[in-house]
Amino acid sequence: MSVSARQRTIATGTLQAGGLRGFLSNRKAEAVLVPTGALLAAFVLFSVFLLFLGKSPVEFFQLVWRAGFGTQFSWENTLSRTAPLLLAALCVAIPSRLGLIVIGGEGAIVLGGVAAGAFAIFATGLPGALGMVGMALAAMAMGGIWIGLIGYLRHARGVNETISSLLLAYIAIALMNHFIEGPLRDPASLNKPSTAPVDEAYRIGNLPSLDVHWGLAVGILACIVSYILIEKTTFGFAARIVGGNTRAARIQGLPVGRLMVGFCALAGAFAGLAGMIEVAAVHGSANASLAAGYGYTGILIAFLARHNMLAIIPVAILLAGIEASSGLVQRRMDLPDATMLVLQGLVFIIILMSETLIGRFAIFQPKTEAV
């Protein structure tokens, strides 16, 4: 039986079981309301934490609002930070649909940035658009190989992907330091070792009439494409079967290994692209600023969005806004820069705890017909 035929059978199956529309709306409501409630609970807990320190939670959230979302300038600042977070979150969310917890997106981001920087050094004089595409392809290939390797090791050798991805992230950062301090170092970069500045023609510009670079559009497009790929195609359906039950997928004759490597490589390609965007739109060269922790914030975003590619977009904007307000909160409230890390960690823990509530509330459950 082909995959699409199976999909149809399952769909009709649920239809018969009891009102497809009601079923979907309730389950969807649950998938939105439980994480939202958890987010609010985490904010309340964080407020208690601030009160213990003698700081005002009201002032904190006002400042976050003002610096993240209050004015056009703050919106532009937030949206500029959103692009790498969208792509970093995809690097977690895509493998998770195959049941893999890959948390080393940071490695693919920094190496993607280095690959893009290296391309810009060696392929000079191309027309701007071609140069940008070349940088993007170099970064995506690098990131794809890096995370694809994790999928391969998992499939071929049974190596735990969570541990291997984090180890590879450390290795990637060592490699980046090697390249930007050694072979690719621009002698003119004195106190901050960097590659040579990227040719102006290869730099990514801003969206029309906005002070936000094109990376945002690329990130949103990547989320939409991933959503369609995972939810609406047979490839995605096959991947989700692997995520649900690998053994069943294998018995069905699905190419489990190829799916794992392919989707991990796609995830890595997106993370690599995030590195390229950082180089071509923000920093202007590859340097240690690439390891800014986007990969780790991406993990939180993917879990908050419950690995739904479209839900990643609003969640990433929210987290970008919180990060954008970090500077103002530090200055006004005399809090250390790690404040946002504490908030993120707290949100992460509460979100995971809320998983236990999924399926516990009767109102969200499909009405089963009396037997």
Place this chain on the structure above:
Amino acid sequence: MSADDLGLWAVPIAMLGGAIRVSTPFILVSLGECITERSGRINLGLEGTLVFGAMAGYAVAYESGSAWIGVAGAALAGTAFGLVHGWICKLPRVNDIAVGIALMLFGIGLAFFFGKPYIQPSAPDLPSIPLGFWSDIPQLEAALRVNVLFIIGIALAFVIAWMFRSTRTGLTIRVVGDSSDAARAMGIDANRVRLLSTAAGGALAGVAGAYLSLYYPGSWTEGISSGQGLMAVALVIFARWNPINCIWAALLFGAAGALGPALQSVGVTSGYYLSYAAPYVLTLIILIATSSTTRALEGAPGELSITK
């Protein structure tokens, strides 16, 4: 033989000294993770516990003026993190690996948050024992200056091995780790055993952190940990969940970590940044070599999620 004509011998001597210094936190964290994993749970959050322990140990030692009170404070903080992990994982449908990642980020965040004022002042150091007093080669003498926590770690490995082999507590942990059903049949509360095992693992990770900030490198900075807490998880797999093997594995990792500084001490600087990757590459190679898709790992606790 005088110090000047040691030549290339300086590299293995520096690596020996480095291995002992660098391996101590590995021994402590991996013993802690060994207890946790033998009970059937995996705590990836030890990296966060370690960083928080480093900060807490340093802060308490600075405020109290005693390095040992600092170590106790770090152990206490680590226990708290372990209890939180164990308690959250008790909830149904909650994934222990994901909770570990969250606690790793949370622990690091909290450590940076509260650690800001302690970056400048200097706290008392942990004492060390000069085991190299018989040698007249200063490098060897320096290499054999061994910290008390290293010796405690070695002793603890034997105690834990004995505990698993011949005590009721050890047997309880092993039963819970191998089969929840068997444990339930025996009337053991599996979640409680796992909670306490995770707490013990957290305490040891906290002490390992205190070693980092109070002895080597010996001060609290935000970059103090280079993933020791995480590598310990891989190291325990390599050690086949055997506490004695943890010592050898930790020494091997310590030597790999000491490679870069040792080469630099004799003037080899090319590939200096690459040598930082050595412990991670070694960990990865070991993971690849010891994992398998077809057979369960020898000695693996049956309930452990990463080996299922």
